Amino acid sequence: MAEDVERGVGLRARNAALAVTSARDRIAIARKGVDFAEANLETVTRRYEAGVASNIDLIDAQTATYQTHTM
Numbered sequence: 001m002a003e004d005v006e007r008g009v010g011l012r013a014r015n016a017a018l019a020v021t022s023a024r025d026r027i028a029i030a031r032k033g034v035d036f037a038e039a040n041l042e043t044v045t046r047r048y049e050a051g052v053a054s055n056i057d058l059i060d061a062q063t064a065t066y067q068t069h070t071m
Helices: 001-051 055-070
Strands: none
Touching: 001 055
């Protein structure tokens, strides 16, 4: 009986550790997505100001950046 409890606690601890690792990985990936979207928005904004990107391109970049911040 005590062994079953011990195994159960060990399993829950391992699952929790894996969940933390997975969450950290997802956060790192999300941060990279935010960085990319912000860099893209900056590039598209400069192109729009120079007259070589359309307002649709700018709106798309703004939307993508907004979405990365709200996920």
